[in-house]
Amino acid sequence: MDVINPVALLQKYYPNHSFAYSILWQHSAAVALKAGTIAHALASIEAIDCEFVEQAAMLHDIGVCFVHAPDIGCYGEHPYLMHGICGAELLRKEGLDRHARICESHIGVGLTLEEIVDKRLPLPERDMIPDGTEAKIVAYADLFYSKNPHTLMQEKSPTQVRKSLEKFGAEKVEIFDNWHARFTLN
Numbered sequence: 001m002d003v004i005n006p007v008a009l010l011q012k013y014y015p016n017h018s019f020a021y022s023i024l025w026q027h028s029a030a031v032a033l034k035a036g037t038i039a040h041a042l043a044s045i046e047a048i049d050c051e052f053v054e055q056a057a058m059l060h061d062i063g064v065c066f067v068h069a070p071d072i073g074c075y076g077e078h079p080y081l082m083h084g085i086c087g088a089e090l091l092r093k094e095g096l097d098r099h100a101r102i103c104e105s106h107i108g109v110g111l112t113l114e115e116i117v118d119k120r121l122p123l124p125e126r127d128m129i130p131d132g133t134e135a136k137i138v139a140y141a142d143l144f145y146s147k148n149p150h151t152l153m154q155e156k157s158p159t160q161v162r163k164s165l166e167k168f169g170a171e172k173v174e175i176f177d178n179w180h181a182r183f184t185l186n
């Protein structure tokens with residue numbers, strides 16, 4: 001794999017003294033630490049690209065600069081739900097197709113074509129489900145951290161994550177529970 005510097009890439013698109021950069025960096029670093037810890041633990045029993053997981057976790061939210069989320073210092077034109085798609089487009093322009101796929105599929109536990117169409121979500125009409133262990137690890141780790149400036153570094157409990165997913169249906173909670181059973185490091 002090519003050597004990339006995720007922090008340098010974030011700084012290419014975010015002024016490094018901006019509020020948005022501070023929020024994004026802290027959130028991404030927390031997600032990357034959790035994802036990296038899981039990846040390294042699993043690497044002893046299955047093939048996991050730990051470096052890729054850590055890079056992808058640092059870059060999974062790079063697209064927030066294109067969405068309208070003033071609470072985190074982002075004043076783009078797109079709705080927040082599009083941050084994964086916007087980030088994926090940016091990463092593809094950077095030649096990072098594999099990272100882009102994780103960026104566009106990390107929302108919750110993933111979105112199906114059926115959900116996107118039925119709920120008329122402002123997204124391309126296709127499945128955006130984390131595929132492969134590395135993608136699932138990043139999506140899973142992301143569920144534990146918010147970009148809310150007041151709770152930025154507070155890791156949610158599995159119960160809190162489940163509760164946040166309940167409004168999207170029991171199948172979303174079941175996916176999380178399956179990931180949790182697989183990725184819990186006890």
